[in-house]
Amino acid sequence: MSKKKLGPQTLLYPMPAVLVGAVVDGKANFMTAAWCSIACLNPPAISVAVNTARHTLKGIKQNGTFSINVPSADTVEKVDYCGIYSGVKRDKSTVFRIFFGELETVPLIEECPLNLECKLIHSLNIGSHDLIVGEILETHITESCLTDGKADPEKINPLVFSPAVQKYHRLGPVIAQAYLVGKEK
Secondary structure, eight states, X not given: OOOOOOOSOOOXXXXXXXXEEEEEXXXXXXXXXXXXXXXXXXXXXXXXXXXXXXXXXXXXXXXXXEEEEEOBGGGHHHHHXXXXXXXXXXXXXXXXXXXXXXXXXXXXXXXXXXEEEEEEEEEEEOSSEEEEEEEEEEEEEOGGGEETTEEOHHHHOBOEEETTTTEXXXXXXXXXOTTTTTSOO
């Protein structure tokens, strides 16, 4: 099989398209991010890379809190809007129905089937982006997205971002059972 060198690129699949929420100067704001991943099991933590010029980063640093909202594919237009426009120039507090959970400074999006309330535990400047690490203090999920009491990715229907072609995708079909398909027979 022939391979072609592309040079250093930020390609990794899948990349979730999430909405990072923070209160900035007293107002809820959301930005779209794809560079987001679970960072730790105990304590449960998540990381997200945020461009240092982003308005939302200001709110994360002001309050020491933020949210990760996992949108369904049905909200792709609103998700893209939050990635195109800055909260400095557009009031994004009215794009979605907002609720607050345990923390007063963590805006959560009702239309998103999965929401994580996070407390900032580490911020590391890497260059163009700050790597934000947050402890997940609470998880909210739309009840209809549960199967047998567990989060069901097919029901959540999360958006996936493809950076190389700048397109949004859905998850594909299940291909195997984890921790079973690789066992020796």
